[in-house]
Amino acid sequence: MPPTDSIADLKGAVEVAARALRDGEPTEPAPTLDRPPKPDLGDYSSNAAMLLAGPLGDNPRAVAERLRGELEGSLGGDGSLDRVEVAGPGFVNLFLSDAWYRRALAVLVAAGDDLGPEPTASPEKIVVEFVSANPTGPLHVGGGRGGAYGDAVVRLLSAIGHEVEREYYINDAGTQITNFARSISARIKGEELPEDGYKGDYVAELGETIAAEGIDPDDLEAVGSRGIELMIDAVRATLSRFGVEMDTWFSERSLVERGDVDAALAKLDAGGHTYQHEGALWLRTTTFGDDKDRVLIRSDGEPTYLMPDIAYHWDKLERGFDRLINVLGADHHGYVARLRASIEALGADPESFEALIMSLVHIVEDGQRAQMSKRSGDFVSLDDLIDDIGVDAVRWFMLWRSHETTVDIDLALARKQASDNPVYYVQYAHARIASILRKAVDEGSAVPESIDPGERSEPLAASEKALIKRLLEFPNEVRESAARRAPHRICAYSTAVAADFHAFYRDCQVVGAEGEGVEASRLALCLAAKRTIAGALGLLGISAPERM
Structure with missing residues (x-):
């Protein structure tokens, strides 16, 4: 620290x-x-x-x-x-005074790479569940935004001292899995796809793989299970390429097989929170602030999607997590109150549950938005987007606006290697500083790992003070960004650091600067700025290149 x-x-x-x-x-x-x-x-x-x-x-x-x-x-x-x-x-x-700024710079340099905030006095064990896309197709850019955001939230919470785990909930039960299996089976047999099936080319590729493995296309259980395995492997590979490594991949099916769903239902029954109505079993979520009660078991005996979700969140609490954070899609606004009510009905603190609702993301090229739907087969995959503009640009443009704001990723802008591309602008500042430091070493100057505030006799330029002041804001920016679950603040902050650095370098000679202690203090300032930019980009999961 x-x-x-x-x-x-x-x-x-x-x-x-x-x-x-x-x-x-x-x-x-x-x-x-x-x-x-x-x-x-x-x-x-x-x-x-x-x-x-x-x-x-x-x-x-x-x-x-x-x-x-x-x-x-x-x-x-x-x-x-x-x-x-x-x-x-x-x-x-x-x-x-200048003396205050010189001392502040000495503190920045002495901190090394550890420029972040002091750890929180109240650390929590937190699980952040994010992405959790149905395993019925490749990960599209909507899931990618949730991946970039959830991963950045984990990095921020970890940076302030919490113990945080990443988790992916595999929705491998329910009617969508049956439809998925029927779609693959139809592809293998050359039959017409079911009306509610999945039509993407990837379904045909799955069919070829499964057929080559000798799996009977009429065995929908086997076809569906293998299809899910293949899609999860593909999603795992995409996320890894994207810089997201999950700590846990949690199967919905495992909840049923272990009896966790029945156990959670029994706990709700024992608490007196369920009742029968019109042949269905209901949960009194209105007791806990929901706008209406919710069906747990339909009249045909099948559970609604809420029942396994309740069991899943109870399992998280049983695993000892203090806080459950879910990163959810834009269509989940109405879901939050019923799940929080369900957690309270189980006897847990509803404030332990936190939902972060993502807004939409659109890919824009030539002024047109691409559409995304796994079933229609017309969608932009995250892999395709990474192939086009690279991991760093994808993550930046998915994070630089609040998660509650719809984002348009302009491919023309994201491809540009110029200062009006914001991720390029910030990364270039880092690479430029690295070049300055290399030049200093080549010309025989030492880049100081520590400085004596009293060594410099010349007054500081206004742009030097502005950059020092900006760098000093980093710990608080990390704290605020973590508290608000707002990685877009780090995007804005890193852009401001880059702008202040460019202004400083425009105004002030660094290598070979005249005056006692001036070159050393400016090299130290460059080093602190480089470390800060790298730290900020690291919180976003974005690289800090040494050369560009």
């Missing part, structure tokens, strides 16, 4: 100053410390005076003046502060 978090230290100084005005009592909510909208308003700005005005019975500007005195005493004493100004209705604006 970094030896200190420079921004957290500043925020702590503001909180200490606020406590001093209240005889040691904390301020609720805690004061913020943000970048002001304009550079001439300081390096950081706090709303502490506005929060304190009520409890102190004074106007905010008067409180801000008192805070200024406290901060000048604490931060001014170690040379961190240039000045404090009171602005507007009572904002306290901090103008930091």
Whole structure:
């Protein structure tokens, strides 16, 4: 972990100053410390005076003046502060000294590759279930978006200290598997496909493989089982190529075979949460906040899809997970309340369940959107998209917008090797820094792994300060992105780091820079920026190339 978090230290100084005005009592909510909208308003700005005005019975500007005195005493004493100004209705604006920036840079460099946040004080054991596409066809780009997102969420949660596992739920039971088997069988026998069957070319390929293995096409159980095995192998290979390695592949069929579905149903019965109505067995989910009760067992004796799902989530809890996170498709909005209610009916904490609903993703080429449907056979597979634009571009364009926002992947943009392609722009910044560091070594300069803040005599350029300030935001960005399940924030952050680096390199000579300690501090800044970009891209599952 970094030896200190420079921004957290500043925020702590503001909180200490606020406590001093209240005889040691904390301020609720805690004061913020943000970048002001304009550079001439300081390096950081706090709303502490506005929060304190009520409890102190004074106007905010008067409180801000008192805070200024406290901060000048604490931060001014170690040379961190240039000045404090009171602005507007009572904002306290901090103008930091070069000495503060030099110390902050020294901290960044000393941290090495470990630039992320301190581990959470309350670590949880978490399972993130994602992708979980029906094993009836190749993984299409919709499943790919869930894969990129779920994997990034796991990386973020792990980065803040949680114990996280990736899980794929194999829907290998139900009517869609029967339809799948009938479709393969028809292909093998050269018969017309069933009306509700699967029509893609991949079904014919499966038929050829299964026929070559000598499996009787009329044995639908054997055909379906082998078809599922082959499709899961294909999905596993696609996800591995995509940089997603599942810890567990969990079979729905195994729940039935082990008796877990019956056991979960017995537990619901014993709790008095089920009842018979019109020949069906219902669950009183309205007792737990659902808008209507749900059928568990139909009048024909067949379970609804909800029943094995309840058993599956009970199994997760029995495996000791504190939090169950499901990444679900856009058509699952109505599903969340009934599953949360079911978990509560089992006697578990409904807040342990968390659903993240994905919006749609579209492939756009020449202004036209491609359609995706396994049954029609007209879809864009994730493998095809990776073949076209590469893993890094696919992951970026699936992650750079909120998961709740529909994404259009413009293939023309994603193929470009130019700065208007955002993933290229960020990766190029990393490669450019690597080139600068190689040049420094070639010309006889050492790239410092540590620096003495007092060695540099020349003042820092504004673009140097801007880049240092941006790099210092990384721990908080990781924390916020993890808490909000929002990897798109890391995309935005890494783009901002790249932009700040390009501005710095445009303004400042690095290799061969004149002035005592200037070259060393700028090389150190380049190294810290390179590490930060690599760390951010790593959280997205995207590579950080040394050369481009």
